[in-house]
Amino acid sequence: MAINSNCDFIRLTTLFIEENKELPFRHEAFIDYLKMELSPSDMETSEDKLPTLAPRTKRLAAAVVDVFVFLPLIVFIARPLGLIDLSQSQEIQAFDLEKNLKLFLIGQILFLLVQGYLLQTRGQTIGKILLKIRIVGMKSERPGMIKLYLLRYFPFSLIAQIPVVGGLLALINLLFIFGKEQRCLHDRLAGTRVVNAA
16 A cells, blocks of 8 residues: 555545554654565665666657658648759759758747647657657656657758758757667657556
């Protein structure tokens, strides 16, 4: 029987007093009573009960799912606007700042429309829901959409638009997942981690 709230503590205290009405209250006796009632597993610290880190393979799979969900939407909207030309996909195209900025803005709007509600209410994207993992703060609290978007997603999405340097920084960001804490740079910036969903 774990003490999970003040109500549990009050309940135990009341039960102890009822069982020992004839005795003057002694705190030593109450401590002994608690030790008898609680098993070692009930006395674990909150840190011991934190969710386990999500495996790297699950995180990768979730990211792949999100790409396959997201990419067709980008093409569907951007192609009629002339921002994507699939007929030239095999050719090396010159960097077009204006076109890239428009694609970036469309991508961010679609991201918020498709994933925003899920991130706000569940700390998950579509891919993370399917793989049963979620984003939490360092104390396992739900971070909220503003924090997730402004610190975890937007900065690295913006950096990725920089030719050459953006790709290099994106790679470095992902390589941090192989550290002991399994936290990419975007996790460190936002104060988050990815865990298995209950």
